[in-house]
Amino acid sequence: MNPNTCTVCEMMFTRGMKATKVTIDASVMFVDLRCYTGLTQSLSQESMATLLGTFYDEFPSAIWAHDGLLNKTIGDAVMAVFNFPIRHVDHAHNAVLAAREIQQRCVDRGAAVLRSHGLSRAALGIGIDYGTASFGEFGHSQRDLTAIGTVVNMAARAQGASAAGEILVTRAVYDRTQPDLAASRSGRYSLNGF
Secondary structure: OOOOOOHHHHHHHHHHHHOEEEEEEEEEEEEEEOOOOHHHHHOOHHHHHHHEEEEEHHHHHHHOOOEEEEEEEOOOOOEEEEEEOOOOHHHHHHHHHHHHHHHHHHHHHHHHHHOOOOOOOOEEEEEEEEEEEEEEEEOOOEEEEEEEEEHHHHHHHHHHHHHOOEEOOOHHHHHHOOOOOOOOOOOOOOOOOO
């Protein structure tokens, strides 16, 4: 997906649609760099900036390659939305593919940066959910173009419950991507608030 899509989204809302928000079917993904606090204590600020720069280069590329929208970077984490503004019937599949690509890029590029500083490899926790979201501009003086709703909260909780190196998908994602997850394991998770 073109990195300028956010600009296109903003123009759609403010000029084209004259709307502040729309309801969409979406897959939402959260990705978090594990051991971030420990890394900040082990690496110099310059090395940490290099590591984050590597991840911030890799995450968007994998998300855009599968027609996702990189919605937010939050410290050592990112939030992506699939199925807006580019529509895909199989957007849950795209989210899973993007998550796998992000994991692989983390192993390939992130580990190299860490090894160059004498540290072991980095790991990511990833959570994905599928559902209905409200996407648009929220706030009055400080407008934020983002998605909100249970799907966002559930994806964030799934990411929080995922182990380092794990992609944790909800039942809604699993039901839509079962063939892609044939080699995976399933289990019951208690997610905070759900």
